[in-house]
Amino acid sequence: MRKIIASLDIGTYSVKLVVAEILKGKMNVLAVSESKSDGIKNGVIINKEEVIPVLKETFQKCEDILDLSVRKVIVTVPSYEADFMMSEGSTTITNEEKIVRGNDIVRAMQASIYNKVPSGLEIVGIVPTNFCINDEEIVKNPINCHANKLTVKSVITMIPKKNVAPIFQCLEKLNIEVIDISFSSLGDYYCLQEDRFNNLVGAIINIGAGTTTLSIFNKGVLTNTKVLEIGGQNIDNDISFIYKVTKSDAKQLKENLGLAHTRLASASSLKKVTNKLGEEITINQYELSEVIMSRLEEILNVAKKQINLLTKKEIHYIIVTGGVSEMPDFELTLGNVFGNNASLANVNEIGARHNKFSACLGLIKYYDSKLKLRNKSFSIFDLEEQEILSGKKRKMNISDNSILGKLFGYFFDN
Numbered sequence: 001m002r003k004i005i006a007s008l009d010i011g012t013y014s015v016k017l018v019v020a021e022i023l024k025g026k027m028n029v030l031a032v033s034e035s036k037s038d039g040i041k042n043g044v045i046i047n048k049e050e051v052i053p054v055l056k057e058t059f060q061k062c063e064d065i066l067d068l069s070v071r072k073v074i075v076t077v078p079s080y081e082a083d084f085m086m087s088e089g090s091t092t093i094t095n096e097e098k099i100v101r102g103n104d105i106v107r108a109m110q111a112s113i114y115n116k117v118p119s120g121l122e123i124v125g126i127v128p129t130n131f132c133i134n135d136e137e138i139v140k141n142p143i144n145c146h147a148n149k150l151t152v153k154s155v156i157t158m159i160p161k162k163n164v165a166p167i168f169q170c171l172e173k174l175n176i177e178v179i180d181i182s183f184s185s186l187g188d189y190y191c192l193q194e195d196r197f198n199n200l201v202g203a204i205i206n207i208g209a210g211t212t213t214l215s216i217f218n219k220g221v222l223t224n225t226k227v228l229e230i231g232g233q234n235i236d237n238d239i240s241f242i243y244k245v246t247k248s249d250a251k252q253l254k255e256n257l258g259l260a261h262t263r264l265a266s267a268s269s270l271k272k273v274t275n276k277l278g279e280e281i282t283i284n285q286y287e288l289s290e291v292i293m294s295r296l297e298e299i300l301n302v303a304k305k306q307i308n309l310l311t312k313k314e315i316h317y318i319i320v321t322g323g324v325s326e327m328p329d330f331e332l333t334l335g336n337v338f339g340n341n342a343s344l345a346n347v348n349e350i351g352a353r354h355n356k357f358s359a360c361l362g363l364i365k366y367y368d369s370k371l372k373l374r375n376k377s378f379s380i381f382d383l384e385e386q387e388i389l390s391g392k393k394r395k396m397n398i399s400d401n402s403i404l405g406k407l408f409g410y411f412f413d414n
Contacts, residue, residue: 265288
C-alpha cells in the first residue's frame with residue numbers, strides 16, 4: 001500500500017492543505033492548496049460559519065488536482081495554554097514469542113497517560129523519550145526486541161479542549177475525519193530537522209501573519225512553546241498608519257516594494273498610491289523598508305527574550321521559518337538581532353517551496369515517524385483510489401482528428 005498522508009494548517013492569513021506520499025523515506029508532494037482565511041484570529045477559530053466555506057474551498061482545490069476526495073487529514077491546533085508533562089507507563093508482552101510489536105508500544109503509551117490527563121484538557125501528543133526492556137536495557141526503538149516487560153517514558157503535550165473543539169466541528173460538517181492533531185511547531189521541526197538536532201537543545205521561531213510561535217526542542221522532543229500575538233499583520237498596520245493607506249494597499253506595498261532590511265533598499269524605487277484621504281502619494285523603497293525593518297527587529301528581539309525565558313539550557317541552534325521569513329533580505333535583519341546564532345529556514349520540497357508550508361510538510365513526516373514506531377501502514381486513499389491516482393483506471397479522451405490524437409497515432413503505428 002502506498003503511504004499517502006494529508007495535513008491541514010489553519011493560519012490567521014491562510015488555510016493550507018498538503019497531500020504527499022512518503023516513498024523510501026522521501027517525500028513526494030502530490031497536491032497543495034491555499035485559501036485566504038476568514039473567521040480566524042491569531043490561529044484560533046472565532047467564527048465557524050465563516051471558516052467552513054474556506055475549508056471547503058481549500059479541500060476542493062486539492063481534490064481538483066488529484067481527481068479524488070480528501071476525507072482524512074492531520075490538523076494543526078493552536079498551542080495557546082499548552083501544558084507539558086513527563087510520564088511513564090508499562091505493559092507486559094503477551095505474545096508467545098515474547099517479541100515487542102507495534103501494539104505493545106501503543107499499550108505502554110496508553111498506560112503512560114491513564115488517569116493522568118486533567119479534565120478540560122485534550123492530548124495533542126505523546127512523544128516517547130526512551131523505552132526500557134525488562135527494567136534493564138534502554139532503547140530508542142523496541143520493535144522486534146525480546147522482552148517480558150516494556151516501559152516507556154514520554155512527554156505528554158496537552159491544550160484546553162476549547163481550542164480544539166471548533167476545528168473538529170468545522171471539519172465534521174464537511175465529512176472530513178481528523179486522524180491526528182499536532183502543534184504546527186512539531187511540523188516545523190520535522191520539516192527542518194537535521195541529524196545533529198537529535199542530541200541538542202534548540203529553538204524554532206515561526207513568524208506568521210497574526211502570531212509568532214516560539215518552540216524549544218530538547219533532543220527532538222518539544223518541551224515548551226509560546227505564542228506571541230505579533231506577526232506580519234503588524235507590519236501592514238504600521239504601513240497603513242504611517243502612509244494613511246488601506247490595510248490591503250499596505251500589504252501590497254510590503255510584498256511588492258518593501259525589503260526586510262534597508263541595506264539594499266533604493267530611494268529611487270518608487271510607487272504611487274492613493275491614500276485614504278484621496279491624495280496621490282509617492283512611496284520610496286528605502287523609507288518603506290525602514291518601517292518594515294523596524295517592526296521585524298522588534299518581533300525578533302521579543303522572540304529572543306522569550307527563548308531565554310522558555311529554557312535555562314544552552315541553545316545550540318535557532319531556525320526562523322513562517323511566511324514572513326520569505327521577505328527579501330530577511331536574513332540581513334535576522335543577523336542584526338541574532339548575529340550568527342540563528343539561521344533562516346529553506347523549505348525546498350518540489351511543489352511547496354515556501355517557508356509558509358513548513359508546518360504542513362513537517363506534520364506529514366511526523367505522522368510517518370509515528371507509523372514507523374508503531375509498525376503500522378496507512379494511506380488516506382484505499383487501494384482502488386490509489387489505482388485511480390496512479391492512472392491505471394484513467395482513460396484518455398483524445399480525438400483521432402486532434403493534433404495530439406494524430407501524434408499518438410503516429411507514435412504507436414510506427
